[in-house]
Amino acid sequence: MDLAALLTRHWGLHDAECTPLGGGMNSETWLVEHEGSTYVAKSVAPSAVADLVAGCEAATAIAEAGIVTGRPVPTREGRLVLADPGLTLLKHVAGRELTGDGDQEQRWIAATLAAVHAAGDPSPGPATASFAGDWLAPQLPGVGAHPWLGAAIEAVRAETDALTLTWSVLHSDPAPEAFIHDDDTGTTGLIDWTGARPGPVLYDVASAVMYLGGRESGAAFLDEYQRQGPLGSEELRHLDAFRRFREVVQGVYFAGRLATGDLTGGIDHAENEKGLSDARRRLGALGLSTG
Secondary structure (H helix, E strand, O other), rough: OHHHHHHHHHHHHOOOOEEEEOOOEEEEEEEEOOOOOEEEEEEEEEHHHHHHHHHHHHHHHHHOOOOOOOOOOOOOOOOOOOOOOEEEEEOOOOEEOOOOOOOHHHHHHHHHHHHHHHHHEEEEEEEEEHHHOOOOOOOOOHHHHHHHHHHHHHHHHHHOOOOOOEEEEOOOOHHHHHEEEEOOOOOEEOOOOOOOOEEEHHHHHHHHHHHHHOOOOOOHHHHHHHOOOOOHHHHHHHHHHHHHHHHHHHHHHHHHHHHHHHOOOOOHHHHHHHHHHHHHHHHHHHOOOOO
């Protein structure tokens, strides 16, 4: 891919300076500097273009509510994504990646995620059975190689499918490093929207708790989210069910990477194995048998 030529042709950025940033788990990114402005170019595989488009649309909508999202810059033709080669240009978000260490960082994460969910028009959604069928299908690559994983899919679907909960726009992968805090302005943004979709808000909350190491280590996040977010205590009592749901999604994801030899994002085979093993271990700690 000739990135410089694409930036010139579709965004009018002549002679932009492009510096590779290294990919995320499923993408490749570059820092783009042009006439005093800074952007991030992001490219995904053809199979992920639809998710990239959905994410760009979500980031644009949430940004219009006043939240910093690293929103996409439309092309001269008004497109948010070039379908071929799966490329978007995003506004660069200044600041530092959060780690989730310490109560203050967790409060920033919670406040930002709560604001995202509030901006996405939270309202009663359909039954959870309609959510994430493409993420938790027994026929997905690698699932059959791990019998415990197929049983876990069945268990979490039985536990959550009938629930009718609050839905909003989900980020779907709110890891601490996706939250960018600007110490000069006190603003915290949320980037990396490729997996965004409508869904039960509890899924995002459970995802954040997973990345923070669990309820105890993520206590400050949970306290702040409960204070600012759209969920009442009656819904939050289902959090552990969605933590199990989230861990099974994690397990299916890494099982698929192992089955297909996916090493994108600089992740080697051993790290894919560890991702699957960690999901299985955490499921056991959450009371779901994976023996």
